[in-house]
Amino acid sequence: MTAGARQPVKISWLRIIAAATVFVAFIAAIDVAAHGAFLSRGNIASVLSQISYDFILAIGETFVIITAGIDLSIGSLVSLCGVVMAIVANSLHLSGFLLIAVTLVSGLAVGALAGYVNALPVVKLNLPPFITTLAMMQIALGASYMLSHGRPVALVSPAFGNLGYGGFFGGLTGLLHVQGNLFPIVWMLVVGLFFSTLLTRTRFGRYVLAIGGNEEASRLAGVDVARAKTLVYVISGVCAAIVGFLYMALFSSGSPQTGTGNEMLAAIAAVVVGGTSLMGGRGTIVGTFFGALLIGSLNNAMNLLHVDSYLQMVVLGAVILLAVALDELRKRYL
Amino acid sequence: MRGIAKAFPGVQALADVSLSLGGGEVLALVGENGAGKSTLMRILAGGLAADAGEILIDGKRVVIDAPRTAERLGVGMIYQEFNLVPQLTAVENLVLGDEPTRRGFLDTSAALERARRIFEELRIAMPPDVPVARLSVGQQQLVEIAKVLSKRARIIVMDEPTAALTENEIERLFALVERLKAAGKGIVYISHRLEELARIADRVTILRDGRVIETRAERAFPEDEIVAAMVGRQLDAHYPALPPIAQSAPVVLDVRSLSRPPQIDGLNLQVRAGEIVGLAGLIGAGRTEILRAIAGADVPRGGEILIDGRVARIRSPIDAIGAGIAFITEDRKAQGLVLGMSVRENVTLAHLAQYVNRDLMIDRAREARTTQRMIDELDIRTPSTEQLVKNLSGGTQQKVVLAKWLIGTVRVLLFDEPTRGIDVAAKAEIYALMVGLAQRGSAIVMVSSELPEVLGMAHRIFAVRGGALVRSFAHDEATPDAVMLAAAGAAA
Numbered sequence: 001m002t003a004g005a006r007q008p009v010k011i012s013w014l015r016i017i018a019a020a021t022v023f024v025a026f027i028a029a030i031d032v033a034a035h036g037a038f039l040s041r042g043n044i045a046s047v048l049s050q051i052s053y054d055f056i057l058a059i060g061e062t063f064v065i066i067t068a069g070i071d072l073s074i075g076s077l078v079s080l081c082g083v084v085m086a087i088v089a090n091s092l093h094l095s096g097f098l099l100i101a102v103t104l105v106s107g108l109a110v111g112a113l114a115g116y117v118n119a120l121p122v123v124k125l126n127l128p129p130f131i132t133t134l135a136m137m138q139i140a141l142g143a144s145y146m147l148s149h150g151r152p153v154a155l156v157s158p159a160f161g162n163l164g165y166g167g168f169f170g171g172l173t174g175l176l177h178v179q180g181n182l183f184p185i186v187w188m189l190v191v192g193l194f195f196s197t198l199l200t201r202t203r204f205g206r207y208v209l210a211i212g213g214n215e216e217a218s219r220l221a222g223v224d225v226a227r228a229k230t231l232v233y234v235i236s237g238v239c240a241a242i243v244g245f246l247y248m249a250l251f252s253s254g255s256p257q258t259g260t261g262n263e264m265l266a267a268i269a270a271v272v273v274g275g276t277s278l279m280g281g282r283g284t285i286v287g288t289f290f291g292a293l294l295i296g297s298l299n300n301a302m303n304l305l306h307v308d309s310y311l312q313m314v315v316l317g318a319v320i321l322l323a324v325a326l327d328e329l330r331k332r333y334l
Numbered sequence: 335m336r337g338i339a340k341a342f343p344g345v346q347a348l349a350d351v352s353l354s355l356g357g358g359e360v361l362a363l364v365g366e367n368g369a370g371k372s373t374l375m376r377i378l379a380g381g382l383a384a385d386a387g388e389i390l391i392d393g394k395r396v397v398i399d400a401p402r403t404a405e406r407l408g409v410g411m412i413y414q415e416f417n418l419v420p421q422l423t424a425v426e427n428l429v430l431g432d433e434p435t436r437r438g439f440l441d442t443s444a445a446l447e448r449a450r451r452i453f454e455e456l457r458i459a460m461p462p463d464v465p466v467a468r469l470s471v472g473q474q475q476l477v478e479i480a481k482v483l484s485k486r487a488r489i490i491v492m493d494e495p496t497a498a499l500t501e502n503e504i505e506r507l508f509a510l511v512e513r514l515k516a517a518g519k520g521i522v523y524i525s526h527r528l529e530e531l532a533r534i535a536d537r538v539t540i541l542r543d544g545r546v547i548e549t550r551a552e553r554a555f556p557e558d559e560i561v562a563a564m565v566g567r568q569l570d571a572h573y574p575a576l577p578p579i580a581q582s583a584p585v586v587l588d589v590r591s592l593s594r595p596p597q598i599d600g601l602n603l604q605v606r607a608g609e610i611v612g613l614a615g616l617i618g619a620g621r622t623e624i625l626r627a628i629a630g631a632d633v634p635r636g637g638e639i640l641i642d643g644r645v646a647r648i649r650s651p652i653d654a655i656g657a658g659i660a661f662i663t664e665d666r667k668a669q670g671l672v673l674g675m676s677v678r679e680n681v682t683l684a685h686l687a688q689y690v691n692r693d694l695m696i697d698r699a700r701e702a703r704t705t706q707r708m709i710d711e712l713d714i715r716t717p718s719t720e721q722l723v724k725n726l727s728g729g730t731q732q733k734v735v736l737a738k739w740l741i742g743t744v745r746v747l748l749f750d751e752p753t754r755g756i757d758v759a760a761k762a763e764i765y766a767l768m769v770g771l772a773q774r775g776s777a778i779v780m781v782s783s784e785l786p787e788v789l790g791m792a793h794r795i796f797a798v799r800g801g802a803l804v805r806s807f808a809h810d811e812a813t814p815d816a817v818m819l820a821a822a823g824a825a826a
Contacts, residue, residue, distance in 0.1 A: 201695045203686050210683055213672035220631055220669055221684040221738065222655040281674045 018330070019290075030301040037304050045178035045185070051296030052188035053243050055289055057267040058274075059195045060239030062288045063232045065271050066199075066212045068280025069122065069129040071233060073136035074240040074267060077114050078259025080144040081107040081244030086153035086254025089160070099159050107241040114140060115237025119230040129233075137264075144256040152255035155248070163249040184246050191242060195235070196285035208232060212280030270295055273323040294323065338387035340373055340544075347373045348544045351387070355489065355520040360511065362523045362531045362552065365541035366564055366729075366757035371524050374541070375491050378522075379411045380404035391489070410487025412478045414494045414755070420467035424460050424477045425449040428484055452480045456510060471617070472503030479510065490514065491522040496530060497755060500617050500783075501818070508534055526757060527784075528557050540564055561758055572762070573790030574769045576610065576809065583607045584642070586777035587628075587746045592637035594627040597801035600637070601627075605746070605777035610768065612792025613781045613803075615821040620801030621781040622664060625748045628779075629661035630654035641745055655684055660739035664750035664781070666728070670735040673724035677716050678705040680723050680734050685742045708737035712767065729760025736767060747771060749780040753787065765791060785814050797821040 031038040057074050064071045085107040092099055118136050121127040155161075163169060169183040176182075199205035207228045210218040219225045240259075247258045274291030276283025298319055302312045340348040348370045355361050365371050376382040378389065380401040389396055391407055398404045404411075418427050425445055434444035446462060453460050458476050466474055475495060482490055492511075496504045511534055514521060523535060531538060531552055539549040540563045547563050587605040592598060597620040605611050613621045626632045628639060630648040639646050639657075646657035654661065663669035671680055682689050682701045689704075691697045705719040714733045716726055723734055732752065739747065749768065753761040768791065772778055782788050788795055795812045796803040797820035805820040 197695075203690050203694075203696060206679065206683075206686060206696060210672045210675065210679070213674045214668070216669050217663075217672055218683065220629070220651050220661060220663060222652045223683070224652060281672070 023290075023294075027297065030297070030304075034301065034304040038301060041176070042178050043300065043304075045173075045176075045182065047293075047296050047300045048185045048188070049181045049183075050300065051292045052184035053246060054263065054266045054270055054296070055188055055292035056191050056239050056246070057243050057263060058270040058288045058292055059191060059285055060236030061267045062271045062274070062276055062283050062285055063195070063199065063208060064129070064236050065268075065276050065278060066208055066280055066283040067229055067232050068212050068215075068278075069229070069232070070133065070268075070278075071115075071118065071129065071236045072133040072264060073114065073118060073140055074236060074243075075259040075261075075264035076137045076140035076144065077111055077237055077240035078244040078247065078263060079256050080114070080140040080147075081111050081241040082248045082254040082258050083144045083148045083153055083256055084110050084254070085245060085248055086155055087147060090153065090156045095157060096159055099157055100163070103160075104245055107245050108238055111237035111239075111241025111244070112234045113237070114240075115234035116230060118237070119233035122233070123226040123229050133233075141256070141260065148254065148256045150256060152251070152253040152257075154253040160249045161252055181250070183249065187242065187246060191239070192285055192289060195239075199285055204228060204231065209281060209283075212277075212282070214281070266295065269320045273320055273327075275327055291323075295320070335374070335378065335389050336387055338374065338377060338389075339385045340370075340377065340382065341385055346544055348377075348384075351541070351544070351546050353539050353546065353549065355522060357488070357518045357520050358515050359536045360515060360521045360523050360534055362525065362535035362538045363541065364525065364528070364531070364538060364560060364564060366759055369541040369564075369757075370544040371541055372493070373544075375411065375493065375522065375524070378404065378489075378491065379409055405485055405487075408486060408488035410482030410485060410490045412475070412482060412490065412492045412495060414497060416474050416478050418466045418474060418477060418481075421465050423463050424466055424469065424473075424480075425462045427466055427477055428452065428481050430481075432485075448484065449480070452484050456480060456483070457513070458506075458510070470503070471498045472500065472506065475499070475503075475507070476510070483514075487519070489520045489522070491524070493524045494526065494755065495523070496525065496527060498617075498783075504530075526755070528560055528758075531555075531560070532557075564758060573787075574762075574766050576791070576793055577608065577769060577773050579606055579608045579793060583609070585640075586642055586775075587779070588640035588643070589628060590638050590640070592624075592627055592634055592639065594623065594632055594634045597623045598627055598634075599801065601802065603779075603796075603803065605779060607775040607777060608772045609794065610772050610778040610780060610792045612788035612795045613779065613798050614785060614788045614795055614817050615798030617783065619798045619821065621798050622750055623801060624798070625661060625750050625779065625781060628654070628746075629659055629748055631661060655742070658743055658745035659748065660742075660744045660746065661748045662732075662735055662739065662750060662752060664754060666731050666735055670738075671723050671731060674722060676720045676722055677709070677714070677726075677734055678702055678719040681705045681708055681737045681741060684738050688742075704741055705737070708741060712737055712740075713763065727756075727760075729756035729763070732756055732760070732764060733767075736764075740771075744771075744776060747776055747778045749778065749782075751782055752780060753782070753784070785817065789814060789817065 037043060061071055061074060085103045088106040089099060089103040092102060094102060114136060118133050121132045122129050163183050169181065172182050199208065207218065207223050210223060211225055211228055215225060244259065248254045270291035271288050272278065273294055274287035274289070276287060295316065298316060299312065302315065336352045338348055338351045351370070351374060363371050373382065377384045378398065380398045380403050383399065389398055396407055398407065419430065422430070428449045429445045434441045434448065449462060460473065460476065466477055495507060499507060511521060525531065535552040537549060538552050538555050538560060540547040540560065542564060583606040585604045586607045589601060589603040592601040601624060613624065615621050623632065627634045630651045630653050633649055639648055641657045646653065648654050648657060667673060672683065678701050682704065686696070689697050689701050702719045708714065709716060709719065712733045714737065715730050723731060726734065752764055768778060780788065780792060789812050793809050795807040795817060797805045797817050799821055807817060
């Protein structure tokens with residue numbers, strides 16, 4: 001067809017208005033049902049702090065999925081990085097900020113390395129990422145259990161405890177009269193903003209989207225496809241490491257069990273609900289945030305409404321399906 | 335079809351279109367890209383619903399609301415892009431969706447028998463047990479036609495059926511169309527190749543901007559009048575005059591004993607500034623492979639490439655772009671464009687580093703300015719720099735590909751099938767652009783399956799066979815027969 005006079009700007013406004021309306025209606029309905037408990041300041045902070053873990057994991061996964069890949073290893077990497085960081089922290093004769101910084105860097109290094117190893121067979125041998133990250137999921141989890149002997153590694157230093165309810169963030173929590181932990185929320189905002197900018201405003205981000213849209217055309221246009229794809233898995237590993245760090249600070253220990261539950265699936269669900277295409281080429285971090293927020297709010301709302309926890313799982317699955325189906329219909333008709 | 339109308343957001347694709355087709359008749363449907371041919375045929379095939387109008391088959395009003403309904407009513411479509419499952423054999427594809435079974439299991443001998451009958455009817459030879467991916471494009475098309483006939487189609491729509499065929503295959507296709515006509519089938523034939531119409535069409539219907547401009551018997555419709563009706567104005571001579579190359583023009587592209595097994599072994603080619611070199615040959619002769627090796631799309635194994643006398647080490651497209659080589663690929667959609675991205679994002683993709691500010695952010699305003707400049711310069715018909723490339727017509731998309739390369743410093747342009755699937759007017763514009771680029775001192779190598787295009791557009795023509803340049807012709811001495819003979823080799 002000829003260049004239609006379709007105006008993408010108008011359409012995206014319509015989309016935002018539609019999405020916002022649905023969202024506001026949804027929240028209002030829950031709040032009324034929960035007698036105002038849902039929109040209380042404390043509950044909002046608690047929902048945000050709950051979703052920050054899944055959202056940060058989902059940020060890395062968003063990059064991977066935009067290139068039409070998948071990273072199944074992130075849950076295991078949360079576990080491995082947490083354990084490694086706890087061991088490193090306990091073996092260092094440091095304290096305070098320096099201890100926290102060195103520990104964090106060691107975890108990020110492990111996450112980045114694991115991501116790099118994930119990417120190698122994908123870019124060098126053209127193996128499907130489903131396989132390489134499935135292998136890494138096993139390897140990282142095994143390593144995590146080996147290093148920790150299957151038991152949580154308790155943190156000796158109290159420095160990490162202050163990241164939670166003590167210290168600066170604890171004070172802030174008290175000042176704002178909210179429950180919940182502000183520390184992960186701050187991380188979520190900083191990491192989210194950073195990677196959203198990386199995706200939408202930099203050359204690397206443009207390349208990631210272009211590769212997902214058409215890898216061969218990108219290669220022939222001089223895009224270093226191997227490098228960009230490698231970086232994408234490294235980012236995913238780094239995000240997993242950050243989440244591992246946050247959980248470790250939360251629990252004051254590095255446990256091999258952390259991250260081995262629903263985390264990976266929840267992250268992928270947030271990405272997909274957030275409008276990122278599994279076929280690649282399309283996706284945003286902001287969308288992923290709203291995906292995580294929707295899922296997190298739903299979980300929280302069902303808890304407030306005393307929905308049976310097994311039923312919660314069923315509802316959550318149905319909502320994920322519904323959200324993606326609605327998005328597909330929206331693309332077709334709106 | 336009577337009074338068919340269809341509107342898409344912002345564009346009236348079809349307005350009051352009526353056409354008729356008799357049994358045993360070939361109706362050619364011609365028009366520029368975006369004229370509404372595909373939309374009209376998709377409505378006939380049940381892929382789209384019309385806003386207004388009706389369809390009558392055998393005088394009875396029918397409602398075609400789904401592809402299945404169209405199939406049941408005897409409408410068969412053969413699209414430009416085939417709908418075959420590449421891993422399945424010809425027979426398996428033929429019976430796909432309607433497999434004969436016995437006691438719930440696939441009955442392969444019955445399937446084979448059914449396929450044999452149809453192939454016999456069409457008088458075509460087809461290896462029954464080879465995956466269609468390993469068949470030639472021509473053979474795959476025959477499988478498509480057989481598939482449509484096996485569903486008892488009486489109205490057959492062929493969309494650009496000869497676009498990817500060799501001369502021989504085209505001859506065979508025409509013979510087959512004659513037989514289908516004799517069997518009383520009605521055929522709608524969509525083509526950009528006007529010279530074919532005289533061979534095959536009984537009547538010609540011309541669409542422009544979603545309206546029927548004229549329907550006439552083919553014999554009463556000379557080619558220049560068809561073109562004029564299509565574009566709505568008289569076109570000048572088909573190919574622009576080639577500017578002469580200065581005696582002193584230096585060699586820009588110098589390829590020395592380039593090798594890339596298995597196709598290319600010791601290839602030499604010199605192209606001077608302002609020169610257009612055309613490579614002619616049959617499909618599979620290695621023309622595309624030569625361009626790909628020069629462009630670093632495939633890594634050459636031996637030999638060297640000099641640009642402006644300097645050795646360029648080319649191991650990847652990145653190296654080639656750095657050396658000033660632009661490769662305009664034969665398949666725009668698969669290799670040239672990121673369809674889901676905007677015009678702006680496609681135009682700057684190969685030179686994005688130049689649009690990054692010191693804070694490492696992409697300067698979108700600067701991108702948009704450059705893109706707008708290219709839109710004006712190349713007359714790219716898009717409502718804005720932000721239009722998604724997938725919404726543009728073929729000719730416009732090709733200009734976006736060109737813009738992508740022209741914003742950088744380009745010394746050598748490699749065109750692979752530069753006008754495939756684009757309409758006459760856009761072709762003329764692409765030709766003019768090529769000549770303009772040559773005049774500004776670039777070296778151009780062009781590959782095309784349309785022999786007149788190579789002959790009309792190149793200063794020098796090489797016949798290509800087996801990955802080698804077997805014979806060279808100057809522009810004035812090249813005749814279609816001589817070039818084809820050389821390209822076909824002793825076998826011709």
